Amino acid sequence: MVAMKKRYFITATGTDLGKTWLTAGVANVCRALGVPVRALKPVMSGYDAANPAASDAGVLLGKVGGGVTAESIAAISPWRFAAPIAPDLAAAREGRVIDFSQLVGWCRGEISRHEGLLLIEGIGGVMVPLDAQHTVRDWIAALEMPTLLVTGTYLGALSHALTALAALREVGGMPQMIIVNESPASSVGLADTLAALAPHTGGIPLLSLRRDHAEDLAGLAQEMLRRQ
Ligand SMILES: Nc1ncnc2c1ncn2[C@@H]1O[C@H](COP(=O)(O)OP(=O)(O)OP(=O)(O)O)[C@@H](O)[C@H]1O
Numbered sequence: 374m375v376a377m378k379k380r381y382f383i384t385a386t387g388t389d390l391g392k393t394w395l396t397a398g399v400a401n402v403c404r405a406l407g408v409p410v411r412a413l414k415p416v417m418s419g420y421d422a423a424n425p426a427a428s429d430a431g432v433l434l435g436k437v438g439g440g441v442t443a444e445s446i447a448a449i450s451p452w453r454f455a456a457p458i459a460p461d462l463a464a465a466r467e468g469r470v471i472d473f474s475q476l477v478g479w480c481r482g483e484i485s486r487h488e489g490l491l492l493i494e495g496i497g498g499v500m501v502p503l504d505a506q507h508t509v510r511d512w513i514a515a516l517e518m519p520t521l522l523v524t525g526t527y528l529g530a531l532s533h534a535l536t537a538l539a540a541l542r543e544v545g546g547m548p549q550m551i552i553v554n555e556s557p558a559s560s561v562g563l564a565d566t567l568a569a570l571a572p573h574t575g576g577i578p579l580l581s582l583r584r585d586h587a588e589d590l591a592g593l594a595q596e597m598l599r600r601q
């Protein structure tokens with residue numbers, strides 16, 4: 374067992390960019406190294422209670438160890454909604470709202486309790502609304518947590534990445550690292566994307582992950598354990 378207390382919030386420039394893939398992969402690597410890992414998906418839309426293992430929380434639990442049950446999902450993902458749409462809209466369809474201060478309080482409790490590596494996967498991109506007053510970036514800012522910003526190599530990713538950085542900068546939530554995760558069938562590769570981003574990121578380290586090279590996650594995990 375490695376004594377440490379490290380925590381990361383994993384956000385992205387948009388949806389479907391690899392937050393869960395990366396978070397689960399890093400959790401897996403760190404667990405194999407003997408680091409106690411807890412991975413949370415506090416807010417989740419598109420949750421199918423008939424197939425919990427397929428949900429983001431289910432994927433994370435699968436890598437952290439322990440069974441995927443309705444109870445274990447609820448323990449790491451208290452705000453679950455069925456509709457596969459933005460969380461505030463998904464909540465509204467169930468006549469619910471996401472109570473922002475409760476969400477922040479719940480995360481703070483987890484952060485202070487857990488010894489080891491704590492990973493919190495956000496939802497969608499940095500400006501996804503959580504309620505009428507708050508977006509994901511406010512959640513990040515409130516937690517004052519080291520953040521990883523995941524982006525891709527798809528056409529449009531450069532602008533999305535720099536827009537996300539500008540949005541985070543505005544609330545003092547600059548990421549600790551930017552992860553460029555190779556998008557499927559992109560016309561520009563990782564090297565060109567990194568070269569284009571580097572002059573605009575104010576010195577924030579950029580790290581790349583190739584598609585279908587899970588071994589790249591070991592390097593990211595080492596880097597995450599080295600920091601903080
Ligand atoms: N580097 C990669 N190599 C292979 N497959 C990947 C890689 N990154 C992501 N994927 C796959 O791409 C899909 C989308 O990734 P993932 O679900 O992790 O995105 P996400 O950002 O968590 O999305 P959401 O916003 O829905 O939470 C998944 O099927 C995932 O397994």
Ligand SMILES: [Mg+2]
Pocket residue numbers: 392393394429494
């Ligand atoms: Mg996900």
